[in-house]
Amino acid sequence: MARLNDDNVRLAQEIIGRYPRPRSATIPLLHLAQEQEGYLTQDAIKHVAELVGATSAEVLGTATFYEMFKFEPVGKYLINICGTMSCALMGAEELMHHAEERLGVKAGGTTSDGLFTLEHAECQAACTEAPCLQVNYRHAFRVTNADLDTLIDDLRAGTLDGEIPAHGTLARVRQSIPADKAAGVVTPEQVGAPAWFPAKDPS
């Protein structure tokens, strides 16, 4: 059972309803699937394809383009250590070596307890706070080896559960457009300028 569950199907249909073309919802729906299972299963890809009216191959083609989608299980916590210039200048390589030693896995690997996956990452938009890392895309700044040890201990102990959800969950606040307030989807087939917009100067 790796198709989207009933709640997520309802959510998926709400999301699809915001776009002029259902296929635009592909990436948001893949995130839903990944949130449900922690990674993207073949069944989930097939289900998303059905929902957006594309083929599984098309959805897989899209999914494989993007770094965040995983096609096999990863740890509960995905630790991404940035290695692009600003972080590299401030010691990212040493931090990565320390992380590898501490977790007992090489970059790309998952610990045997299934808790941590360690990855090299590219720029995470926190360049003045180098070296930085993300745990399930939540930032940690100016990370020393000692900070990393503490972070790993805290994650193991579960004390950060409130701040860092398991891998797959992105935003915990979702957009919700109330039906009575919505302006409505505007499809390319709708012709003519919008009501408020004068196409020509009336003078």
Place this chain on the structure above:
Amino acid sequence: MSTYRWAAGYIDDGDRPKIVTSRFEYEDSYTLERYHATGGYDGLKRALAKAPNEVHDEVRGATILGRGGAGFPAGTKWGLMPADKYPRYLVVNGDESEPGTYKDRLLMERDPHQLIEGCLIAAYAAGLAQVFLYIRGEMPLAHERVGQALNEAYAAGYIGKNILGTNFSVDIVLHWGAGAYVVGEETALIESLEGKRGEPRLKPPFFPAAIGLYGQPTIVNNVETLSNLPWLLVNGMEAYTAIGTQTSPGTRMVAVSGHVNRPGVYEIINGTTTFRDLFYGEEFCQGIRNGNELKAFVPGGGSAPWFTPDQLDLPFEGRLVGAAGSMLGSGAIMVMDHTTDIPAAALTLTRFYAHESCGQCTPCREGGTWLERVLARVVAGNGTPADLDQLMEIGESICPGDFPHAANEALGLAATPFPYKMTTICFVGPSAYAPVHSALTLFRSEFEAKITRRNSIPVAAIHSTPAPAGAH
């Protein structure tokens, strides 16, 4: 001087005008309550009291240069849509991922209502019927803040049907990415928003303003660009252009990172602040770390050709930096002191672009990969004397001709100096070469010093060269 624990990286120092970061001092700056208390949505009200074309004129008159990288004026861009083709869409580019850059993330996390108000003003002025706000996937906090703000703004009647009792109606849809640098390119952003692989479209002849999302006229604007609009509408064009210079009015957010004493994101006056002010000024970075010597700096994001202390007195102004052979890009400056291993530093950027190549164009897909591999073996001490020429030769296949371009002024291309010739659809390919070219041209002896072996090693051995941190 203030820093705020809720806005890590942002530094509020000196007595400079603030346009987009004015609320960062409040911990609850992202709430509607705080936004209202600080003049929020007044700009929208002023806009709705005018005709759309009047608002457009105001934006055009203020010459708000696009803050995403190309620096194209927003008001002019809006005017490029065909007059009789509808519907038109607005796509907000919040896919910030240029190495060294972050300002859009802070603007989305700290002042999401300001961005939303900017979107509404743009939609009203340019007749854009639906807005898609595309946020980079790796920024869940920005999603949450913008999502919450959108929900609040819908409930308060700022978005949706008959906004504030007028006939202006528009939905703003929050969309999120999934990790791909190239999607920050506007046509790749549109492809991604259509549910496809984020591969840039061939242009010219058709730019998104003519043929964009679903083939319709589409404006793609950066988060910081749109965040300027509420202030502009409240304070007016004259007040906006009174800040900065005639060609580069207003303020800009810049992130200065690397070997400085006080790296940070600063809102600076556009066009006048020099790199020397930024690196050594008391209100900015306060010097190079440990009193070290400045060796080189990247003036405008990882794609930009590098500068040395010779260019310290250039102001942060697009045309002047362009004429000097680089670009301001997305307002990201990375500073290297004299202890920096230049070939290794260049490798961190080239590896980034090689990794982020979408694979569409052969010169970028293959060339970027080989630039990375050859450079990696040089850095690892396994290079051969032929490798340095090899690097230039690969670069030549991506950016033929002089690079960067001393001759751009003569060619009338001062505003887009980087690069003037390329064999790829977008700038990712040239960006992989820019750091290699800069580093090799400015610091060739450092590369030569790393070449210790006389005999060429077999190509197969490249794969077993241990890659430095960050390689995939």
